[in-house]
Amino acid sequence: MNPPVECLDIAEWRPPLPDGVSVRYTAALEDGNVLYCPKLRFALSEPELRFLDPAVLGDNAKSLAFDPATGTLKHARGDQQKIAGMMQRYADAARTLVCSVLPRYASALQTGRTSFRPAGIEGRSTSLAKDDTLLHVDAFPTSPVADRRILRVFSNANRSGKPRHWRLGEPFADVAKRFYPQVRRPLPGSARVLKSLRLTRGYRTEYDHAMLAIHDVMKRATEYQRSVPQTEFFFPPDSTWIVFTDMVSHAALAGQHLFEQTFYLPVSAMVDQEKAPLRILERRAGRPLAAT
Ligand SMILES: O=C(O)CCC(=O)C(=O)O
Ligand SMILES: [Fe+2]
Known part of the structure; x- marks a missing residue:
């Protein structure tokens, strides 16, 4: 089995791309491939290198979390302004990249959270549901996506040669075939209760x-x-990679110093909506599933 990975030979966040190439990359991404850019580096400035120390991580969290929309930074110890500046630069770089490589998505692309994971994955003990060393597709308990895709950009910023070690599993259609039959319908009214108690940001x-x-x-x-x-x-x-993590089965086994930017993309902005997990599940269910 070959890994579902499409290699992009680019070294800039706004690379000059020949016509037609972005069409091919968009199709590869929508088909469930990882767009992998082995030579695309997120460079830290000399003074920022100190933030690679896992001690910048506070609150027993897994990641520093930044919201580019509000400038809010969470779980960071140290110079808040400088750390926020680094996170903002990553958010901007990731957005520039997606808009250049996947120009078709540019006008509909919504920017979500930025995260930085300065600690190693190995030896982190968590609950099963939070354990990203197991194969999974992403789903957010408190932030419903409704009719939007989850598109993420990752960059390995490790300075001591440590790769980010992932596993990639079967295509989403196979995941859906195997596991969707086990999914029970939500209790009537439960989504409204979750929303009104503010257990979810919006309607699940x-x-x-x-x-x-x-x-x-x-x-x-x-x-x-x-x-x-x-x-x-x-x-x-x-290196840097772009993935629809709501469809690509993935597990992260090892590594340290990862930057990650989350984007949301309305299914309607895809070249081929039928490839969306939402549409794949709706075909199985025989009814719309994103109604609010
Ligand atoms: O930490 C990583 O490499 C990825 C973890 C993961 O599964 C995720 O962020 O969705
Ligand atoms: Fe994940």
Whole structure:
């Protein structure tokens, strides 16, 4: 099995791309491939190198979290302004990249959170549901996506040669076929209760409910985790990759110093909506799943 990875030979965040290339990259991404840029580096300035120390991470958190919309920085210890500046630069770089490589998405692309993970993955103990060393597709418990895709940009900023070690699993259509039948419908009225108690930011649609359930049952399926076809991929330091993490089965096994930017893309902005997990699940359900 070859890893579902398409290699982009670019070294700039706004690369000059020949006509037609972005069409091919967009199709590869929508098909469930990782767009991997081995030579695209997120460079830190000399004074920023001190933020690679895991001691910048506070509150027992996994990541520093930044909201480019408001400038709010969470879980950071140290010079808040300088750290926020570094995060903002990553958010801008990632957005520039997506808009240049995938120009078709530019006008509809919504910017979400920026994160930085200065600590190693290895040896982190968490609950099963939060354990990203197990194969999963992303679903956010408190931030429903409704009819939007989750598109993420990752950069390995490690300075001591440590790659980000991932596993990539089976295509989403196979995940859906295997796990969607196990998903129970949400209790009537539960989405409204979650929203009114502010347990979710917005209304948890049936699609959000299904994706969360798939995320959880997938992680709990021990035999599946062992036996499903999967390939290893090592993202070296100074590389960057773009993924629809709501569709690509992934697990992160090792690595340290990762930057990540989350974007949301309305399904309607895709070249081929039928490839969206939302549409794949709706075909199985035989009804719309993103109604609010
Ligand atoms: O930390 C990583 O490399 C990725 C973890 C993950 O699964 C995610 O952020 O969705
Ligand atoms: Fe994930």
